[in-house]
Amino acid sequence: MHLTAYQIIAPLVSFVAIVYAWNLVFKQKKTVWEAILWTAFWSAIAYIAIEPDSITYLTMVTGIKNRENAVLVTFLGILFFIVFYLVIRLEELEQRQTRLIRKIALQKKGLSVEEEDDKR
Amino acid sequence: MSEKRRIVAVIPAYNEETRVAHVITSAMEYVDTVIVVADGSKDGTPAVAEKAGALVIQHVDNCGAGAATMTGIEAARAMGADIVITLDADGQHDPHDIPAMLQPVLDGKADIVFANRFGVRNRIPFIRRVFNGIGNILTFAVTGKWVSDSQCGFKVFGPRAVREIDIRMSRYEFCTEIVRESVQRHWRMKEIPTKVIYSEYTMAKGQSFASGVKTALKILLRSFLR
Numbered sequence: 001m002h003l004t005a006y007q008i009i010a011p012l013v014s015f016v017a018i019v020y021a022w023n024l025v026f027k028q029k030k031t032v033w034e035a036i037l038w039t040a041f042w043s044a045i046a047y048i049a050i051e052p053d054s055i056t057y058l059t060m061v062t063g064i065k066n067r068e069n070a071v072l073v074t075f076l077g078i079l080f081f082i083v084f085y086l087v088i089r090l091e092e093l094e095q096r097q098t099r100l101i102r103k104i105a106l107q108k109k110g111l112s113v114e115e116e117d118d119k120r
Numbered sequence: 121m122s123e124k125r126r127i128v129a130v131i132p133a134y135n136e137e138t139r140v141a142h143v144i145t146s147a148m149e150y151v152d153t154v155i156v157v158a159d160g161s162k163d164g165t166p167a168v169a170e171k172a173g174a175l176v177i178q179h180v181d182n183c184g185a186g187a188a189t190m191t192g193i194e195a196a197r198a199m200g201a202d203i204v205i206t207l208d209a210d211g212q213h214d215p216h217d218i219p220a221m222l223q224p225v226l227d228g229k230a231d232i233v234f235a236n237r238f239g240v241r242n243r244i245p246f247i248r249r250v251f252n253g254i255g256n257i258l259t260f261a262v263t264g265k266w267v268s269d270s271q272c273g274f275k276v277f278g279p280r281a282v283r284e285i286d287i288r289m290s291r292y293e294f295c296t297e298i299v300r301e302s303v304q305r306h307w308r309m310k311e312i313p314t315k316v317i318y319s320e321y322t323m324a325k326g327q328s329f330a331s332g333v334k335t336a337l338k339i340l341l342r343s344f345l346r
Contacts, residue, residue: 031304033264091338098183098290102191105157105177111198 010049014042125279127151127222128201130192131174132185132273133209137164139321143207144172146215150222151205155195159188165209185273186294190287197282204277210321213274217314224310225278231307232281232298234267235274239313248318259296265303268311271295281307292335 021038024030030038048055062073129151133140144154156169160182170176177195179188189206196204203225207213213235224230237244238252255271275298277285284305289297302309 028304031263031300033303034262036264094290095288097181098187101179101181101183102187102194105179105191106195106198109175109177109195111177111195 007049011046014046014049017042125202125226126153126200127203127205128196128199129154129205129207129215129218130189130196131156131169131207131209132159132188132192133157133161133165133169134159134182134185134188135161135163135165136209137161137168139211140165140209141168141172143209143211143213143215144169144174147205147207147218148173150215150218153196153199153201155192156209157188157192157195159183159185184291184294186287186292186297187290189273189294190285193277193282193285193287201282202279204282206273206275206277208273212317212319213272214315214317217274217312221274221276221312221314224312225276229308230276230310231278232302233276233278233310233312234269235272235314236269236311237272237314237316238269239311240315242316243318244316245318255295259299262296263300263303265299265309267299267309270299274314278307281305289338291338293338 018039021030021035021042025032025035127150129147131140131143131147131154133156140156144156147154154174156165156174156176158166158169158176158178160179166176166178175195177191179191192206193204203222205218205221207215217235221233221235224233238249244252252269252271256267256269259270260266271292273295281302284307285298285301287294287297287301301307
């Protein structure tokens with residue numbers, strides 16, 4: 001069986017992602033359930049990389065049969081990721097603003113805010 | 121009750137001047153202190169709440185129910201609260217259910233108690249049942265824990281939960297986050313059937329379909345990226 005570079009890299013990346021997720025579970029930052037979902041997702045990525053024929057049905061449904069289509073879909077994926085990243089950044093900014101408002105509200109009443117808030 | 125525990129009620133409120141006073145006075149029968157977090161209210165909510173006897177904390181801008189609840193819990197923590205009760209300001213929860221909600225915590229059988237509006241005969245509009253059902257399914261999908269009424273704001277946090285709780289989601293997603301916290305921190309959970317009073321007012325104040333979809337997307341996104 002001849003393996004391409006992608007077929008080696010993708011399962012390795014998946015393996016690292018799965019190990020990372022379970023590491024977070026042991027650090028109590030992720031629940032077991034979330035790690036299971038994460039494992040299922042990355043296992044699917046690895047499986048598709050090793051067995052590309054497994055998504056024949058998907059190519060039939062989506063019509064992605066040639067390289068041009070694949071490139072288009074890849075760029076759509078990249079754009080989706082950029083939008084996704086921006087949404088996350090906006091969320092972080094919103095959270096910072098919220099923390100500030102909450103902190104001011106508590107300070108005005110003379111109620112201390114935990115130190116943890118400053119670390120976040 | 122063998123030892124005296126400090127019980128604090130936290131009521132997040134946004135433009136609730138017509139309703140909040142009644143909720144405060146009813147809750148006061150069962151708790152030591154009532155904290156109202158006026159979440160950027162533009163009406164007379166802070167003044168009305170203060171007059172009714174609550175400690176009022178004001179957010180200068182509207183941050184959402186999750187943020188207001190966490191502000192209230194932090195204030196309660198700073199005041200040395202052992203047990204915190206959260207309930208909505210619009211009067212949909214009956215404060216007379218507080219003793220029943222408190223019992224599992226006082227008996228040392230639970231760290232967190234969830235109200236279950238579907239556990240007794242309540243007149244709940246069909247659309248609310250559907251939305252709550254979707255919320256429950258989504259909560260189960262991201263936490264792996266089934267809670268019969270995961271989106272209800274009426275909860276009791278026992279001493280351990282009061283110490284450990286850390287809500288980061290600002291808006292309605294916080295209900296799902298609390299279930300996640302319960303799972304993550306291995307809190308003992310209980311559900312108690314409670315009354316609910318739906319009116320045109322409470323229906324109008326609830327989440328719209330669009331904000332419900334947004335909430336669902338945020339929950340999924342967060343659970344995956346965490």
